Amino acid sequence: MSAFNAIDDEREIDREEFTPALEPQPTWCPGCGDFGVLKALKQAMPEVGRTPEETLLVTGIGCSGKLNSYFESYGFHTIHGRSLPIARAAKLANPGLEVVAAGGDGDGYGIGGNHFMHTARENHDMTYIVFNNEIFGLTKGQTSPTSPMGHKSKTQPHGSAKQPLRPLSMALNSGASYIARTAAVNPNQAKQILQEAMEHDGFAHVDFLTQCPTWNKDAKQYVPYIDINESDDYDFDNTNREEAAEMMFETENKLHEGEVLTGRYYVDSDRPSYQQEKQNIGEMPDEPLAERYFDEDYEWERSYDMFLDKHA
Template structure:
């Protein structure tokens, strides 16, 4: 038996298995939207039948970074904007591991924006949850990349002169193959979208609206919200890149006006980065991580590997 025997073991999973014994109760502020992300993620992993030994959760800095402390699985608490490269390497080394990366809007769309762009472009098979509360919360309320124009904060006391980034449109142009937006106040939709993202083979980006009652009272609770799949006003095909792009622009524009549109916006079934690399023979079929538990494996010298790629 090895450490990999727990992966792809089919058994019933209880949601409470993802609640840690050491720190079972999250300490976010009362009313924080982050509680909704935690609940939805536990429910989604249970629904797809993943147990804690099959999951790696990589987080960044900020209130969202505490997610890995309150979710019992393999976890890695990285530095600002660096959750994605760690998650990418982990997935490439062990493709059978379910990898989830998470960070805030400042972490993901600002400090780690470069990693976001290239992880999406390469279509790495993982889920990326961005806690979008339109503010820097942990550092006490500074303007973030998604703060609306005119928003007053400690760093912009007269109001932000900048338009916010458009995370859905940015994700589409970068190359994400699954893009959705949900909100902490819509737990059923949030869990459904997370289930789809986990089951998707490729880079699944979820812009998760999480209210911050302490430092961003302007955003309130992102209610009322409208599901673009259920409302008759909206009709578009999620597999059509142009239609999806137009719907994303509409959703982002309306959010700035106080109207919240959530749902699935885009899905593309192109091969993931790992699939492409295995197809071309640049990655072995046997996961790299498993070699540590294979006594019969003949290790290659790094110099030989470098020579091969000259």
């Protein structure tokens, strides 16, 4: 029997299916924003129409890395900053899987920043959730790439002298085709954005503001928040790259001025995904590569044979 027979097997899905029996209760600190990510993901998955057997959750290192321990699906806990290359390989081998990668701001924007940039540039079809609490939480409160200028920590006792990284602008400049920001204190919006991100064909980046009451008390709860797509004070076209860039720049400035803006910032539904581009030029087969492991009659191809033929 194929391990992928469950894909596209339509049935009614209950969110409780995504609560594991082995470790159902998360051990994050009380008040941690990570609970909000887990709840939103569990609520969004049935709306997308995916079962645990149709889903792969790949995580990095840090508090966010425990996400796939508390979420029932296929899971892969990678090393620091390396969730995206693992997720990319899995999606290319078996496009029928719903692939979600997750990591913290240090994991995703620091140690794994190079993978983030190029996964967005190539527009791989997956969702990337970054738990952005502006601190290294698991390692006890060091300054991260998104910590605000002047923030004091164990690694910057006199305050950070650097401007924080701008994750939304970075995603746009790198080539992501869906970019959004939400917050753990806004569960309804978070669920809707994660649903849209997973339904999007291409690389969807969700910057998820998650408060850390233990190690980053400066960030507080990220409230009050404003949904830019519903507010009359903000009027822009999120399918227009230039207007999206201006809105992102304003959002990233205002976060550290005490005004939290969230919503959908950029959506490009016309750009083909990496997989589609590879299929269009004949470098990737239409059938899932993973299925070949279960086809006893398949005659395996070896890449070195193609190179030998070219140089013979």
